Amino acid sequence: MTQTLHIIGGGMAGSEAAWQAANMGITVVIHEMRPKVETFAHQTGDLAEMVCSNSFRSDDDEGNAVGLLHWEMRAAGGVIIAAADANALPAGSALAVDREAFAKTVTERVTAHPNISVSYEEVTSLPEGPCIIATGPLTSSALADAIAAEAGQESLAFFDAIAPIVHFDSIDMSRAWMQSRYDKGETEEERTAYLNCPMDKEQYEAFIDALLSADVTTFKPGETAGYFDGCLPIEVMAERGRETLRFGPMKPVGLTNPHQPDVKPHAVVQLRRDNALGTLYNIVGFQTKMKYGAQTTVFKTIPGLENARFARLGGIHRNTFINSPTLLDEQMRLKSKPNIRMAGQITGVEGYVESAAMGLLAGRLAAAEILGQDLPPVPVDTAMGALVSHITGGAEAKTFQPMNVNFGLFRPVEAKGGRRGRKDRYKMYTDRAKAAWSEWLGLPALDESSAAE
Numbered sequence: 001m002t003q004t005l006h007i008i009g010g011g012m013a014g015s016e017a018a019w020q021a022a023n024m025g026i027t028v029v030i031h032e033m034r035p036k037v038e039t040f041a042h043q044t045g046d047l048a049e050m051v052c053s054n055s056f057r058s059d060d061d062e063g064n065a066v067g068l069l070h071w072e073m074r075a076a077g078g079v080i081i082a083a084a085d086a087n088a089l090p091a092g093s094a095l096a097v098d099r100e101a102f103a104k105t106v107t108e109r110v111t112a113h114p115n116i117s118v119s120y121e122e123v124t125s126l127p128e129g130p131c132i133i134a135t136g137p138l139t140s141s142a143l144a145d146a147i148a149a150e151a152g153q154e155s156l157a158f159f160d161a162i163a164p165i166v167h168f169d170s171i172d173m174s175r176a177w178m179q180s181r182y183d184k185g186e187t188e189e190e191r192t193a194y195l196n197c198p199m200d201k202e203q204y205e206a207f208i209d210a211l212l213s214a215d216v217t218t219f220k221p222g223e224t225a226g227y228f229d230g231c232l233p234i235e236v237m238a239e240r241g242r243e244t245l246r247f248g249p250m251k252p253v254g255l256t257n258p259h260q261p262d263v264k265p266h267a268v269v270q271l272r273r274d275n276a277l278g279t280l281y282n283i284v285g286f287q288t289k290m291k292y293g294a295q296t297t298v299f300k301t302i303p304g305l306e307n308a309r310f311a312r313l314g315g316i317h318r319n320t321f322i323n324s325p326t327l328l329d330e331q332m333r334l335k336s337k338p339n340i341r342m343a344g345q346i347t348g349v350e351g352y353v354e355s356a357a358m359g360l361l362a363g364r365l366a367a368a369e370i371l372g373q374d375l376p377p378v379p380v381d382t383a384m385g386a387l388v389s390h391i392t393g394g395a396e397a398k399t400f401q402p403m404n405v406n407f408g409l410f411r412p413v414e415a416k417g418g419r420r421g422r423k424d425r426y427k428m429y430t431d432r433a434k435a436a437w438s439e440w441l442g443l444p445a446l447d448e449s450s451a452a453e
């Protein structure tokens, strides 16, 4: 008899993980604390409740990395994406759903599965047998304590403080330059680890004015603002004094602009590499509560970032997540306790789609392990593979913050006949991903027309 797989948390990731494992013949028990124990954001006792927006974002599987993730989840028979499709509302190229009907559909399908049962209880300690922890951004404190005791207090965060992340190839290097402050570092790579964008006095003053007048979001009731100790939003720093940023993250010292070596910058915005591929850079110290529209307007006033494309914008939220790059192996298992896999937002991905996708992978990987099957590694050229590779190793562990799926996480495509436009490149990414994902799933090879469907 095979072992039972216990899944803690019946949200996006837990429901999908259960579905995938159950379809592979595994007996699954989901442990869900709602409705007995509530969170400040959930309203019902349904599985896979959407706590805020009703959108699964872009459904464009040829030009958008989230849309590609949708495609991969459909190809893998995902219950979350199927329930979304069944309850879709008109929303242009986005996949938006009737949230109540969506959660009811997931709940009905998952609870009706002959291999799945649901136990409505809070889990407060780490189980011994095969298990997936998918308790999400609002993991209960007793379980968070148990995870911290196993993983180390410093490996568990309760807020994300996300600085905006920019695609390297959208930065104007005729204005920006690579240099670490005071050229510190043993190697050339260390001495040029930062990307610098200079500002003169006028540009700095205009930037501060823009920060002070930008629209910001506020915390929800119950979502305490404990972030003030360690990581102030930049607009709050600016409120404390017009020079605060110039003496903080934007200090202009130890740097020489090679484009204008005789001009001392008044302030410098620094960006730091965010992934091993070097395709993404985060703006150092620029965590913010500004609304997304305001962020793009304000950040594009930074010299060198006028045409920046953002892989993600900044934010500060209540969010429990682990330092996956140090704690998880490539199979999403805790290195220190390999009977436990982690999935969903607690692994440091962000969003309904990414969380469900990581649940899908964890469910399949856990089931294969129980069955003694040897699955090949998840292909890195798929959206699933790019995301899981990022959280389990590609991301910088020291500055690890939750991540949405985006093409910056993918290995660059080699365009035959030179550089192509963005649309063509994205199509190349998605074609490559679809072929690799189909092969991994054991599906027939795609021809051109079926890939485009």
Ligand SMILES: Cc1cc2nc3c(=O)[nH]c(=O)nc-3n(C[C@H](O)[C@H](O)[C@H](O)COP(=O)(O)OP(=O)(O)OC[C@H]3O[C@@H](n4cnc5c(N)ncnc54)[C@H](O)[C@@H]3O)c2cc1C
Residues within 6 Å of the ligand: 008, 009, 010, 011, 012, 013, 014, 031, 032, 033, 034, 039, 041, 042, 048, 049, 051, 052, 053, 054, 121, 122, 123, 124, 134, 135, 136, 137, 138, 139, 140, 143, 220, 318, 343, 344, 345, 346, 350, 351, 352, 353, 355, 356
């Ligand atoms: C306030 C807020 C707003 C958000 N808005 C959006 C948005 O608009 N769009 C978006 O894409 N994402 C949003 N997110 C992120 C979103 O919640 C996640 O992306 C997604 O729901 C994560 O899926 P998950 O399965 O990892 O966690 P969840 O979907 O949260 O599921 C985790 C489940 O585990 C249960 N649980 C927790 N602790 C225990 C325990 N000890 N024992 C048993 N069960 C437990 C919870 O009750 C919950 O059902 C938001 C998050 C928050 C907190």
